[in-house]
Amino acid sequence: MTPEPFSPPGTDESMAGPPPGCPAHGIGPGGARRLYGPEAEDLGAVYEKLRAEHGTVAPALLHEDVPMWVVLGHSENLHMVSSPSLYSRDNRLWTALQDGTIKPDHPLMPHMAWQPICCFAEGDEHLRLRGAVTGAMSTIDHRGIRRHINRATQHLVNKFCEEGRADLVGQFAEHLPMAVMCEILGMPEEYNDRIVQAARDMLKGTETAIASNAYIMDTLTRLTARRRAEPEDDFTSHLINHPAGLTDEEVGQHLRVVLIVAFESTANLLANVLRVVLTDPGFRAQLNGGQMTVPQAVEQSLWDEPPFSTILGYFAKQDTELGGQRIRQGDGLLLGIAPGNVDPRVRPDPSANMMGNRSHLAFSGGPHECPGQDIGRAIADVGVDALLSRLPDVQLACEEDELRWRASISNRHLVELPVYFEPKPQQDVKALPGHAPVPSQRKDWQIGTMQSEPPAAAPKPQPAAPPRQAAPAPAEPARPKGAWRRFRLWWRGY
Template sequence: MTPRHGRCPATALYGHLHGDAMPALYEELREQHGPVAPVTVAPGIRAWLVLGHRELLQLTRQEQDFSHDPRHWTLLREGRVPPDSPILPMVGWRPALLYADGQQHRRMRAAVSDALAGINGHELRRSVRATAEGLIASFAGRREADLVPHYARRLPMQAITGVLGLDERTGQRFVQAIAGMVVGNADSANANRRLATILRAVIEKKRRSPGQDITSALLHHPAELTDDEVLHNLVVMFVAGNQTTVNWIATTLRILLCDPAFRSSLSGGHLSVDDALDLVLWRFPPTQNFPARYAIRDVEFGGQYIRAGDMLVLGLAAANADPAVLPANGGPIAGNRSHLAFGAGPHTCPAQDPARLITRTAVDTIRHRLPDLELAVPETELSWISSPWTKGLAALPVRFTDPQLPLAPVAAHAAPQPTAPQTGDLR
């Protein structure tokens, strides 16, 4: 393919575009532009969306051509990104592993990976199950619920804020600020500031009085992260661990409710819960598009002429649907984990194991406690979050008649604290 040197008209990934419309859009872009397409991610903010599976792997692995550091971004360097731009909280530079290359990235990733490896997976599983039982019991008497706010949002929040060392009230404020930051609207910058205020207070407390939690582990790691580095790495960890897990849980439950063949395969034992979770990651990854890489030099890439300083967005969902990598029968096979839902290369998400554990436990628990669960509205009436980054449900109303609750009420345990790494705990 001859590289395109001109500036093609760009397609908007923001505004009224919601998650349910995204798959068709990706195929239109692929047909029109090939594996790399021009888009806008906010008013006046152009970028390239990488749609091809092979090209996305190349993008994530070739740090000599594509940097994680947004200070390479031409629009940012030239002051052409408004300070109140809804995209800035997601792509503005932070002293965190997501925005670093080379040795700086390896230093911070070592601290984050060690802190995550310290989570006791057996205790986390018990805690998540107990919390799930308690949440189900809280709405079981009504015989109806909205599984997004009543279950999918609350369960990861309680699990993850606990291992970060946040109390329940602080955790709720933290989650609200994160949600405001990632949605990509006019209030995103304010949410970003609220988030920083919350975390600085937590870090100051953990400096004075460390505990057995991830925040304390980061503060006292041999990598000697600064307070700012701890703050911003906590944000990255929570965004990776919470919002994606919320979407993963909600989407898996939606497919169980709306796809009889999927539900039958799982109930009949033809699919394990982990197989089902991987199929969801292939078809409906929790994060659709992930920012960003920045071209270090002019380069021909995916049939496009990319200029030094251009932004490239990882089209995770589009790359998973690339016909060049899908099996001949038209869909991914069970047990295939070559999807890109967690990214690829040196920056592959370090929180994917605890996220899988939480999601698996959440789905398994509600399947057994609410065996006759059904959707309370037609699937076409489900509402979606409008975001350039995620295909997330805004609501999942359900009804049921015969909840199978434990004989005695289940009290949620305190969130598990990190311990020495235990092989296999999180797998």
């Protein structure tokens, strides 16, 4: 049902905006703003207009003018995702789907189509499916994965370090998450350029997206069959053998969700962190000077540019109220991650440093909170740190305003991030870092109280000798690593 029009207090409704239905101004039927079209190219600005006009929950229109509430407030988003008795992720409850407002060929149907996976399940079925996913996640060796992330980073950097130029999106940010996820799922041999391209293509909605999705599913179906017959110590085997007893179809569909969501979100996170490092001198100075760690830089990026700006969607199970708006049973609501992160009530200054604050909405919340967020953080933390250690002089190879973005209602990601640096030699990705020798222990050390020594005999006079140059001072023994360096090596998994 279409959200009721709302006029801010003290305004003349006839003068509040352009005539209803005027596409040039992004206004649709009922005066609601469109989240698509030319005027919605900067959705951040659209969300702020909606906040000014309607408050923390606003009516809007999806493609083909499908009505949808947009939740803009931080606390309102948290309330929605944490109230399964009021709001469900099962879109079969959506009135727009039930009454045929949304046609089978709707542009967002690939994102909205119901599937028998934990993302859309509720109640006992959600507990069964989600329990299998989180149970398999709990078996991941996080320290071992950090070592693999570091090795994968070194391998990727080796491919372009001698060139002195690179695209850190196409040659790094899009490849590292896929390499790591293939390792976690138990199919490292499947990692290649094709699977990276297929994962990116299927999310673009291109003419080849269906074929790309088929390729991904074929790969995961074969993996499921192999691990059903010969289980190993990997995520897929633990998912199959979980007491929840998932069918092969359920296993394959959950592997697809885990792989694609982790790939897309972490690729965006990596690109966003690296972009800020390359374009914000103050941010980079804090990072280089030790005032900010890489994990803190990652959290700042999750506030400023979350990998997913919105999630479609939640659906009202009964008539209720949210943010002063009347929500009817069957209404759809958009989880507003990006607008919620800049809610003036929790962040009066959008440019404020949020160091140490993890209350952002980047990983959603409630029963459907992202179960793999620690893996995403690890890929970004280790990957960015290892890349900057290899290429400390890396610089952006274009003006910041020349960077190109591809935006949709769900996210905004960089098309490319061109950089240059002094060419570097390749490194052995399997070699452990060298350890400085520890100076040998003195043999004349004693434990206990100091003993007095007998007075030395007076030296005998010696004949004068011709002057000579002083002998060079003996070289100091190599210093052992400091606590900070030892901690960094441990953090990277060595």
